[in-house]
Amino acid sequence: MKDDAGIKENKKAKNFEDEIFFIKKLLEKNGYKFTKQKRIILKELFNADKHLNAKEIYEKLKQNNIGLATVYRTMKLFNDLGIVKEIAIEGENYYELKIFGKKPLHIHFRCIKCRDIIDVDESRVALEYLHLTKILENINGFDVYDVDIMFSGICKRCKEVLKNSTNKN
Numbered sequence: 117m118k119d120d121a122g123i124k125e126n127k128k129a130k131n132f133e134d135e136i137f138f139i140k141k142l143l144e145k146n147g148y149k150f151t152k153q154k155r156i157i158l159k160e161l162f163n164a165d166k167h168l169n170a171k172e173i174y175e176k177l178k179q180n181n182i183g184l185a186t187v188y189r190t191m192k193l194f195n196d197l198g199i200v201k202e203i204a205i206e207g208e209n210y211y212e213l214k215i216f217g218k219k220p221l222h223i224h225f226r227c228i229k230c231r232d233i234i235d236v237d238e239s240r241v242a243l244e245y246l247h248l249t250k251i252l253e254n255i256n257g258f259d260v261y262d263v264d265i266m267f268s269g270i271c272k273r274c275k276e277v278l279k280n281s282t283n284k285n
């Protein structure tokens with residue numbers, strides 16, 4: 117059990133180093149330096165288990181001497197270069213890694229009650245997603261580079277809470 121976790125941890129670390137090499141090249145190709153701050157921000161995004169906004173990234177990293185302005189600037193650059201995906205919700209931008217995200221193919225569901233942004237990435241959904249892309253390419257003649265689908269409604273957890281509170285009344 118312990119060994120398993122160790123291997124997993126190693127694999128994750130290795131992946132980060134592999135992918136960071138690719139991003140470093142991408143930045144340099146576009147005339148940007150791969151700074152220590154960029155590396156730290158990337159690592160934070162890599163390890164994040166949810167979508168983060170600039171303020172949340174800043175809160176996690178401020179002890180590393182990274183200012184809020186740097187976070188905003190870096191996220192804008194990462195978005196321009198296609199390293200991150202930007203998800204805009206009520207005037208706030210949330211980010212997740214696009215190039216080497218752990219879940220490259222997924223759609224989003226936003227709960228209007230708890231405001232959670234949930235990744236929907238079951239293989240069945242992913243297949244539908246590919247299918248939809250094919251339709252757009254074949255029937256409409258587009259070349260699809262990126263997909264941005266956001267469903268909104270009430271999540272399972274909030275639905276339960278709502279159900280329980282109505283039952284009591």
Ligand SMILES: [Zn+2]
Nearest residue numbers: 227230271274
């Ligand atoms: Zn909810």
Ligand SMILES: [Zn+2]
Nearest residue numbers: 212222224235
């Ligand atoms: Zn996501």
